[in-house]
Amino acid sequence: MSANTASTTAGKPSGSGFRIPKVPFWAQIAAGLALGVLLGWLARSQDIGWLKDTLDQVGSIFVQLLKLAVAPLVFFAILVSITNLRKVNNAARLATRTLLWFMITSLIAVAIGLAIGLLTNPGAGTGLTPKDGKAPEHHGTWIDFLTGIIPTDIVTPFATLEVLQIVFLAVVAGIAALALGEKAKPILTLSEAVLELLQKALWWVIRLAPIGTVGLIGFAIADYGWNLISKYATFTADVYIGCALVLFGVYPLLLATVAKVNPVQFFKGAWPAIQLAFVSRSSVGTMPVTQKVTERLGVPKEYTSFAVPFGATTKMDGCAAIYPALAAIFIAQIFDVQLGVQDYLLIAFVSVVGSAATAGLTGATVMLTLTLSTLGLPLEGVGLLMAIDPILDMMRTATNVAGQALVPVIVAAREKILDHDAYNAATSSPIDEYDVREAEQKVAVPVAAQVTTV
Numbered sequence: 384m385s386a387n388t389a390s391t392t393a394g395k396p397s398g399s400g401f402r403i404p405k406v407p408f409w410a411q412i413a414a415g416l417a418l419g420v421l422l423g424w425l426a427r428s429q430d431i432g433w434l435k436d437t438l439d440q441v442g443s444i445f446v447q448l449l450k451l452a453v454a455p456l457v458f459f460a461i462l463v464s465i466t467n468l469r470k471v472n473n474a475a476r477l478a479t480r481t482l483l484w485f486m487i488t489s490l491i492a493v494a495i496g497l498a499i500g501l502l503t504n505p506g507a508g509t510g511l512t513p514k515d516g517k518a519p520e521h522h523g524t525w526i527d528f529l530t531g532i533i534p535t536d537i538v539t540p541f542a543t544l545e546v547l548q549i550v551f552l553a554v555v556a557g558i559a560a561l562a563l564g565e566k567a568k569p570i571l572t573l574s575e576a577v578l579e580l581l582q583k584a585l586w587w588v589i590r591l592a593p594i595g596t597v598g599l600i601g602f603a604i605a606d607y608g609w610n611l612i613s614k615y616a617t618f619t620a621d622v623y624i625g626c627a628l629v630l631f632g633v634y635p636l637l638l639a640t641v642a643k644v645n646p647v648q649f650f651k652g653a654w655p656a657i658q659l660a661f662v663s664r665s666s667v668g669t670m671p672v673t674q675k676v677t678e679r680l681g682v683p684k685e686y687t688s689f690a691v692p693f694g695a696t697t698k699m700d701g702c703a704a705i706y707p708a709l710a711a712i713f714i715a716q717i718f719d720v721q722l723g724v725q726d727y728l729l730i731a732f733v734s735v736v737g738s739a740a741t742a743g744l745t746g747a748t749v750m751l752t753l754t755l756s757t758l759g760l761p762l763e764g765v766g767l768l769m770a771i772d773p774i775l776d777m778m779r780t781a782t783n784v785a786g787q788a789l790v791p792v793i794v795a796a797r798e799k800i801l802d803h804d805a806y807n808a809a810t811s812s813p814i815d816e817y818d819v820r821e822a823e824q825k826v827a828v829p830v831a832a833q834v835t836t837v
Contacts, residue, residue: 408593412658415596422597423604438601445595448588449668452581454541457667458553459578460692465557466571470685477794481690484790485698486735488637492629492700492782493734496708497727499625505618505709506716546667550696582671589659589672596662603773615771618713622775625705626782634789642796644806652680652809653788660784664776669784670695677788680809681802682795690794694787699750701779701786704734707754714755714764726758733757 406414419438426434468474532551534540540548560567635646650657656673663669674691678684708730715722733754755762768775795801 408655408658411593412596412662415593415662416600419597419600420604421601423601426601426605435602435605438598438605441598442595442600442602443598445588445591445598446663446665448591449585449663449665450544452585452588453546453665453667454544454549455577456581456585456670457546457549457692457696458541458556459574459581460670460688461550461553461696462557462560463571463574463578464689464692465554466560466567466574467685467688469561471683471689473798477686477798478689480794480797481693481790484793485694488629488633488700488786488790489698489704489735490731491633492625492704492786493708493731495628495633496625496705497712497730499621499628500709500712503617503621504712504716505621506713508617546696585668585671589663589668592659592662599662599664599773615768618709618768619771619775621709622706623778625709626701626778629700629705630782630785634785637789637793642793642801644792644796644801644803648806648809649680649789649792651811652676652806653785654811656784656788657781661777661781664773664780666695666699666780666783666787669780673784673787676809677791679805680788680792681805682791683800683802686795686800687791690791691787694790695784698787698790699779699783701782702776703750705782706775706779707734707751710751710764710768711754711758711760714760714767715758717767718761718764720760722758729757730754 422434422438425431426438468478471477532547534545534548534552537552539545540552560571634649638644638646638649653673653676656669656676659672660666660669666673670691673695674687677687677691682690711726711730712722714720733750751765751768752762755764792801792806
């Protein structure tokens with residue numbers, strides 16, 4: 384085998400012929416955002432109905448493709464993650480520390496949300512009244528939350544996408560597999576293969592994110608318009624500012640002081656997952672990318688495969704902490720309800736304990752209704768925020784996913800299992816390019832051996 388053949392085998396074509404330059408994934412996303420805004424504005428300003436419908440369909444199809452993989456992906460990811468803990472020393476300690484840091488960061492996030500809400504009074508001067516609200520068809524209560532964890536049968540949770548029930552089934556199956564030991568090995572091998580298959584298929588969907596961005600952003604602009612957005616200007620700014628403070632203030636501070644690593648390197652490595660989360664508005668849909676970026680930040684794969692899937696279904700600093708805190712204050716002001724110290728403490732409690740209700744899907748309606756029902760606020764307030772929700776959800780989900788990558792880095796650093804060389808070498812390159820380089824490194828030795836023997 385020649386050296387030229389070897390380089391071709393590794394995926395680097397030879398020759399000096401003209402090649403179309405590859406557009407970076409982040410640039411594709413940015414182009415999709417710009418085109419979506421332009422087409423949305425055109426559809427609304429010129430009243431082009433077919434364009435608005437087309438944008439709606441494109442965005443809906445992208446989200447639906449993400450949702451197709453959610454049920455089996457969550458089940459097999461959680462099952463495999465639990466069984467992978469047997470390969471990690473001090474697994475129980477790692478799991479406990481992970482959940483503890485989930486709660487700590489959630490408390491910090493909800494405190495920031497409450498502080499911003501109290502300072503800015505987002506419900507004042509909007510022109511909105513209680514009559515503008517409408518109660519949602521489905522809402523969360525503590526009874527529903529607690530009783531809804533256990534499914535009535537195995538099929539329904541997958542058919543109706545009850546993520547919390549799927550997590551319960553996966554946890555039970557994972558613990559049972561650990562108890563069976565070697566007898567469960569065939570099932571675990573199959574589960575790992577199915578998980579890889581799902582992640583590969585989901586990656587194909589993720590590659591469509593630039594197109595999905597055009598539809599999602601374009602329809603939001605065409606349907607809501609800038610006039611509607613202006614009514615929620617303070618509330619929208621509060622959500623974005625609150626998420627930005629957590630994302631670019633709290634997280635870097637924790638990385639620098641607790642993990643004692645360079646925060647800039649974290650954002651370099653995690654950027655592909657954060658940008659995809661902003662567009663897709665789905666923590667679960669972003670989960671394979673989140674797991675990859677966490678691994679390349681130096682967190683051991685066995686621990687990452689546990690922490691990230693659990694984080695994707697329970698770790699929601701944007702959707703379950705900042706947002707419900709601000710939304711509760713906003714709705715209370717619209718309905719002229721005075722909140723006291725005990726109410727703010729309840730909001731913090733719900734944010735920490737009830738965040739699993741958000742379940743990593745687009746939107747945070749269930750979590751919001753759970754918060755409102757706990758405080759005794761009118762559920763009609765949810766209808767006030769539904770129109771603006773997609774625009775808010777982008778920043779919320781980006782914050783969620785950043786937190787889901789952050790906690791494993793902090794825990795790994797504290798437990799001295801973080802690969803600092805890998806962390807310091809992390810770049811913002813897309814995950815697919817990272818995987819190609821990783822594959823090249825793996826085949827480098829066999830190829831060299833072939834050259835020597837021929």
